[in-house]
Amino acid sequence: MTNKITELSQKIDGFEKYKDELSGRLDDQQQEIHLLKGVVNDLQQSKLLLNLEIHGVPQKAGEKLQEAVDEIAKVIGAPESTSDIKKMYRGRKIRDKPAPIVLEFGSDIARDEWLEGRKCDAFKDFKLPVLFSESVVAGAANSTGGGRKKNAQPSAIKTHGVRIFEQLTFANRQLLFETKKAAKECGFKFAWTRGGKMFVRKDADKKTIPIRIRDMDDIITKVRQNRVRNDVDQQATTADSRQIK
8 A cells, every 4th residue: 555655646746747847838838929929919010100090080971081181181280291191091990989090101201290290289179070960860869769869950060079190900009008097097197109119108207218018017017016116105205204293
């Protein structure tokens, strides 16, 4: 019996070692998959570097995107840049919002004109006046259970705020959403993208080096843990002040 127990113990030890080896291999494979996903996402994002999205332009049947784009180009002070737009089309619709207009530029010069132009005061206050179309009224009717929306006339005018963003991959859109959410919760005043890359900054001091966010782990270690450290420092300061009193 003693010999059998010893033999079984040795087999169990062997199985434990084998299990640890398999776990190690699995961890290595998962890490490799994570890295490969990052490489694929970076390649996809590199193809979108010259693309911008215009959000907030209502959709309507028979629309002429060129007219809307020309109007926006005038507002941001880049009317000549439209000649460098290779393609323009509606992207994928996001929930109940109009699908963004995607602009594919031929050079980074024209694209940068739009990125700088969107900061001007005229564009910040820019809104598109749009007549209530049949689709808008029908949509309102469907959401209220039938009939026209109360007090809404076919000729009534509605305004839509227009915004310009870099076009991001699906993974980067999710990362940006989580980055902005964490930044807001942890007291970071700025979160933005540049060249498809995410950055955050604690305050308005431009001398402060922006923090690069590459993945969800960076959000935890560089943003959320920063809040934890600040809370600890604040508690320590409060305790010291009490001792002084």
